[in-house]
Amino acid sequence: GDVDNLGTIFQQGLQDPTFAKMAALSRQMNAFFAIWLPALCKAEFPNTYTVFAGGDDFFLIGPWHSTQKLAARMAEEFKTYVAHNPGITFSAGMVMTKPGQPIHALATQAEEALSAAKGTDKNALVLFNERVRWPDWPQVQAAQDQLERVRQSYDLSTGYVYGLMQLIDLASDKTNPEHAMWRSRFAYRTRRYVVDKIREPEKRQRAQTELSVALGEQGIKELGTQYRIPLFNHFYRQR
Numbered sequence: 057g058d059v060d061n062l063g064t065i066f067q068q069g070l071q072d073p074t075f076a077k078m079a080a081l082s083r084q085m086n087a088f089f090a091i092w093l094p095a096l097c098k099a100e101f102p103n104t105y106t107v108f109a110g111g112d113d114f115f116l117i118g119p120w121h122s123t124q125k126l127a128a129r130m131a132e133e134f135k136t137y138v139a140h141n142p143g144i145t146f147s148a149g150m151v152m153t154k155p156g157q158p159i160h161a162l163a164t165q166a167e168e169a170l171s172a173a174k175g176t177d178k179n180a181l182v183l184f185n186e187r188v189r190w191p192d193w194p195q196v197q198a199a200q201d202q203l204e205r206v207r208q209s210y211d212l213s214t215g216y217v218y219g220l221m222q223l224i225d226l227a228s229d230k231t232n233p234e235h236a237m238w239r240s241r242f243a244y245r246t247r248r249y250v251v252d253k254i255r256e257p258e259k260r261q262r263a264q265t266e267l268s269v270a271l272g273e274q275g276i277k278e279l280g281t282q283y284r285i286p287l288f289n290h291f292y293r294q295r
C-alpha cells in the first residue's frame with residue numbers, strides 16, 4: 057500500500073512551503089510507516105513480516121486473516137494520525153497465495169491489486185479482486201459477523217452458503233434478463249433449507265426472516281459483489 061496523491065499533498069498541502077516544512081512533513085509521513093507500523097506488528101501482529109515500511113508505502117506478508125485486521129487497523133489509525141483530513145489517505149492491495157510463492161510474484165500481484173484499489177477516488181482496499189473504499193469496510197466486516205452468527209445459529213451447510221456466490225453473480229449482472237430473479241431464488245433455497253432443518257413452524261418462520269435480512273438484504277443487496285469477501289473469508293476459515 058501507499059499514500060494517495062502524495063505529490064499533491066506536498067505541492068498544495070503547505071502554506072508558504074519551505075524546505076524545513078517539507079522536510080518535517082516528509083519525516084512525519086515516514087514515521088507512521090517506519091516507526092509506528094513495525095511497533096504495532098511487534099506488539100499485536102507478531103506473525104507479520106515487514107518486507108519494507110517507510111516513506112509513504114509498505115509491503116507486508118502475514119497470515120491471511122490477521123493481515124486483513126491489520127490493514128483495517130492501519131486505515132483507522134492513519135485517519136487519526138492525519139487529524140481526519142479527508143485529503144490524506146492511503147490505499148492497499150491484498151493478495152492471498154499458497155505458501156512458497158516467490159516474493160517477486162507476490163510483489164507483482166500486490167502491485168496490480170494496489171493499482172486497482174487506486175481506481176478513480178482512491179482511499180480503498182482490493183481484496184479477493186473486490187474493491188472496497190475504507191469508509192465502507194466496517195459494513196463489510198459487519199456482514200462478516202452476521203454471516204458467522206447465522207451460520208452458527210442455524211448450522212448452515214457449506215452447500216447453502218456456497219450457493220450465495222451464484223446469487224451474487226446473478227444479482228450483479230444487470231445485462232442478464234434473469235437478474236431480478238435472484239430474490240425469488242434466494243427465498244426458495246432458504247425456505248427449502250429451513251424446512252429440511254427445522255421442524256417447529258415458529259422457528260422456521262424466524263429463521264426464514266433472519267436469513268433473508270442477514271444474507272439477502274444486508275448481504276447480497278447492500279454489498280453486491282463485495283459480499284464475496286465475507287463469503288471467501290468464511291470458506292477459508294472452514295478449511
